[in-house]
Amino acid sequence: MSESAGHAEGSLAALYETVRLLTDPGQLSAGQAVLVAASALLVGAVLWSCCGRQNKVKLRAEFTPGKVYFHAAPPVKAIPCLTPFGMKLETYLRMADIPYEPMYGRSRGPKGKIPWIEYNGEAKGDSGLIIEFLNREKGVDLNQSLSEADKAVSRAFTKMVEENTYWGLVRNRWIDNFDQLQELFEVPWFVMFLLRSVRGKVKQTLWAHGIGRHDKDDLEGIIEKDLKAISRFLGAKPYLMGDEPTEVDAAVFGQLSEICWANSDSYLHRIVTVDCPNLQAYCNRIKDRYWLDWDQLTKKSKKDQ
């Protein structure tokens, strides 16, 4: 057992003992007991999340050489992966025909984020760097057909959606539609207390990024311009750069798929369905081509297990 796991277990045992003493019916009223149990649960959950975060990246003891082990959040009802960068990386793996094994869990990668992969006994983080690595390793180039100018445009769109539009999604999900997270994440009610502290951190991050300093209307205007730019550039083409998908489609689909299927009650969703229906059609096209197992994955979400 690792040191922090032992630590956590010790704290949990102490916690249990405290709760047991405090909830002795001779000492406490039923109402007080419930209150004590609820706060103990909260403390436990916070401890659990802190200890979890300190874990160093744990690698598999055994692996198949050349195999991609994909780490991200497990599928939920709404979408196979609740992080846009996970949807991006998984879509890329499917476009490039690279087999992978999903490893669903809470563990974060070497950069403290998800998604990440294990490959030949090494952990690699950041969807963009992972794609570059796998391109080299597997001899893949989804941009083959593109001119240098097209590649430059692809790069610009990739960075726009990931460094700007993404934050509109984050704000919408974590700040403006926070109460819907329980259903989206499919978690019990008390986890919402924990998520409330994550929400505080998300607020700080948005502020540090700068985008959190806009009021709601200004920010929504900025994100709307991003989505309309994608829509106008896509026009009537099946994929962003033409008739066939390229790397930028994985990145753009990664973000838009969340808006289409996992942020459905939002101005973002209204834009991609009502104002820019070619974006919804584009997402359906990529889903139909690369995600034939979509329903199977989302049906297996933990709510139904």
Ligand SMILES: N[C@@H](CCC(=O)N[C@@H](CS)C(=O)NCC(=O)O)C(=O)O
């Ligand atoms: N540049 C990274 C971004 C990944 C990212 O931002 N992941 C988020 C989830 S959507 C995350 O893990 N955030 C956790 C944190 O920031 O603590 C990539 O392309 O993989």
Ligand SMILES: *[C@@H]1O[C@H](CO)[C@@H](O)[C@H](O)[C@H]1NC(C)=O
């Ligand atoms: C393909 O284009 C993307 C931009 O969408 C860029 O980030 C990536 O480095 C390019 N890959 C190759 C192999 O040219």
